[in-house]
Amino acid sequence: MADRPRAPVRLRASLALAWRTLRSMRTALILLLVLALAAVAGSLVPQAGFPGAAAEIERLHRDHPFRADLFQRLGLFDVYGSWWFTLIYTLLLISLAACLFPRTRALLRNVLARPVLVREVDGFRHYAERPLTGEPDAALSRARRVLRRRRFRVRGPEDATIAAEKGLLREIGSLAFHWSFFLLLIGVIYGRGTGFTGTAVIAEGETWAEVHAGYDGSAREGRFFNEDHSGLLVHVRDFEVRYRDDLSPEEFTTRADLAHPDGTSIGPVDIRVNHPANALGVKLYQAGYGWAPVVRVERDGEPIADAPLITVQPPAAEDEDPRTLPWRGILRLPSLRPQMAIVFELYPDGLAALASLQGGEPLPMVENRNPFLTFDAYRGDLPETAAFALDSLDTSGMEKVSSGLVGEGRTEELAPGVTLAFPELREYTVLQVSRDRGLGIMLAAGILILLGLLPALYDSRRRLWVRAERSGEGTMLKVGGFALQRRDQFEEEFARVVDDLAGVDR
C-alpha cells in the first residue's frame, strides 16, 4: 500500500476521468436518450398543477395506492421539477460544455491559422493530374484566382504549391448551435426568475390595478422577483363574445382603457385571443370570461353591497353541455349582524331557461336575454377561511332564511328590512397577466440555433492542394484533396474544380 497515490492525486485522476467521459459523444448520446425517456414519463403520468391532473392523481391514490405512492416517491407527478430531471439536463449541459470548449479552441486556432502546405499532393483520397501549356507560375496564379472565386481560403503559391480550404462555416455553425442552448437556458432562468404570472378577474365597468393585491394570491412569482409590479390600471369598458351560428364561440374581445399608476392615460386596447396587450412591461392575455350580475343589498334603504358578483360555471357531467347549466355565485355579507351569505344561481338567458323547463331538453344559455337569479339566503356565522371559494359555501353554522327568484331590474325581500335588487347583468373578463424579460434572449437563442444548424448540417469541410511542376515544354498540374463530410458530393465538386483549374470549359 506504500505506493498508493495520495488523495489529491486520486481526486484529480477521477475528475479527469469524469471529464473525459462527459466529453465523449457516446455519453452525450445516452444523456439525450435518457432525457427523452424522462419526458415520456412526464407525458404519461399526470403532472401536478396541470389542468385536470389533480383529480387524476387523487383517483390514482384511491384506486392504486401502492403505485401512486411509488410515483409520488419517484417524483413522477412532477417530472419537470424533480431533482433527477434537473440532474439529467445539467449533466447534458456539462457534457455539452466539455465538448464545446476544446472544439471552440480548435476552431479559433483553425480560423487564425493559414491552410497547411504539403509537398506531396498525390496521397490524398482524390487526386488528378493535368498537363498544361505555359509556365507553372501562370498556372498557379490562375489556380489562386479560380479557388478564390470558389470561396476557398487560399494560401500560396509557396514552393510552387497552393493550399486551400473551405467549409469552416460548418464548424462555426455547429458551435453556434450548441452554445445557443446555454443562451436559451439563461433566457429561461432570467425571465422566469425576474417575472411573474397571474390572473386578473375584471367585471365590465370596473378598474383593476396591476399590484400584488390585485391577484388574490393567484400570482406565481419568480425567485428573484422583488415586487416591482407595474401598477398598470386596466379599466374594462366592455367584453364581447361573438358566436357562430352553431353557438360555438368565434371571438372574445375585451375592450379596455390602460393607464399609468397615476391615472394618466396610455390608451384604449382590444385584447383578444392571440392578440395580447402590452404595456409597462406586462402582457395581458385574454384567458376566460363569465357573467357578473350586479347585485345590490340594502338594509332599511341603506346599501350594504352594490357591485358586480363574479359567478362561475360548475363542472358539467360527461354527457352535459356546460352551457345549459346555471352559473353559481356567492355574496358574503360579513358586516351584517348577524352575518349573512347569499348563494345565487344565474340563468343568463331566461328565455332559454324557460324553454328548457317546458321542453325538457336543456338549451344552451349563451346570450343575455331576460336573465334571472335564484337565491338562497343564509344567516349565522360565516365560516372562517382564508381563501373563500367562488362557488361553494360551508353553511353548517348558518340557517337558511329565505330563497326565491329575482329577475333583472327587480327587487325582492330577503329578510325583514333587507332587500335584494338585480339591476343589470354584466360580463367579466379573465386576463392572464405576465411579465417575462427573458423572451428577447430566448428569441435570439432560437435564431442562433436555426442559423447555426443550417451550415452545421449542409456545409462540409474540404481541403485542396495544387502543385505545378515543370514538365517538358509545359506544366504538370497536380491536384489532391479530400472532404471530411458529404464525401460523395465532393467527388463531383473535385472533378469540376480540377477542370476549372485546368481551364476546361464545361
Added chain:
Amino acid sequence: MTADLSRWTFWVAIAAYVAAIGLYVAFLRSRAPRTGRLASVVAWGGAGAHLASIVLRGVSAGRGPWGNMFEYSSLLSLLIVVAYLVFVEVRMGIRTIGAFVVGFAVLTMGLASMALYTYPAPLPPALNSYWREIHVISIITASSLLTLGGIFSILYLFKERKERRLAQAERADAAELAARDAAPILGGSGDLDATDPPDYAPGADEPAVAVAGRRKGLLPASETLDRLAYRTIAIAFPIWTWAVIAGAIWAERAWGRYWGWDPKETWAFITWVLFAGYLHARATAGWKGRRAAYLGVAGFVSLLITYYAVNLFIVGLHSYAGV
C-alpha cells in the same frame, strides 16, 4: 358541395395510390422499366387528385385545410408521396421503394377517413393565428420528411440484416463466391432503375458486403438506404426545429407561456431529441449504421405518437377544448 367533391377526389386519390402500389410491386418483381414508369405516372396522378381534394376542402371550410386531425393526415400523406416522388424518384432515380412509401400514405389516409373524419368547419379562436399556420405547415412538412427517413431506416435494417446473412453465406462458400465474382458487377443497376442512371455510383471503397447485397434482393443497397435516411432527416431536422420554435412563439401569444410541457409539446420535444440523437449517432464511432437506424425508427415511432396518440389518448391544451 365542395365538401362532397373534396371527399370524392380523396377516394380517387386513394384508388390511384392503391393502383400505383400494385404497379410498384409488379416492377419490383419484373424490373421492367415501363412498369416502373407507369407506377410513377399513376402515383403522380393520385397526388394530383389528392391535391385537388385538399384544396377543395380548404375552399369548403373557408380557411387553410390544416385545422384538424383528418386534415393533418391528408396533407401529411400528400407531402410524403410528393417528397418521395421528387427526391427519391426524380432526383436519385430510385423506384424500388415506392410500394412502401405510397403504402404508408394510403394507410394514413384510410385510417384518417375512417377514424378521424369531420365535416369541414371553422376553428375556435385560439387557433386563429398566423403563427399557428406557420407552425402547422412546418410541422407537417418536417413530418413528411421524417416519415420518409423512418421508412428508409426500417428498410435499411431489413436490408442490412439480409446483407450480413448473405456475406456470411458467401464466406462459408468461397467457391461459389469465386464463381460469382467472375460475372461482371452491374454497378447497382439490379436495384436502381435502369433507365435513370443512379446518382450514386458505387465507390471504389464500398464495403464488400454492400456489393454482395446488390446482386440479391429487391431493395436498394443498405448503404443507399442509409444515405437516403440521413439526407431526408438532415433536411427535416431544421424544419422541425423551426416548427417547434414557431409553436412556442404561438403559445406565447395565445396562452402567455411559450412552453408548458403539455403532452403535445412534450412529444414534439421527444421526437426532436431522438432525431438529434440519430444525427449524433451517425457521427459516433460504434453507433453508425444499425444503432443509428434504430434511433431513426424510434424517432419515427415518436413522431406517430406526437401526431396521433397524443390527440386520441392523451389530451392537453392542444386538444383545444376551449379558450
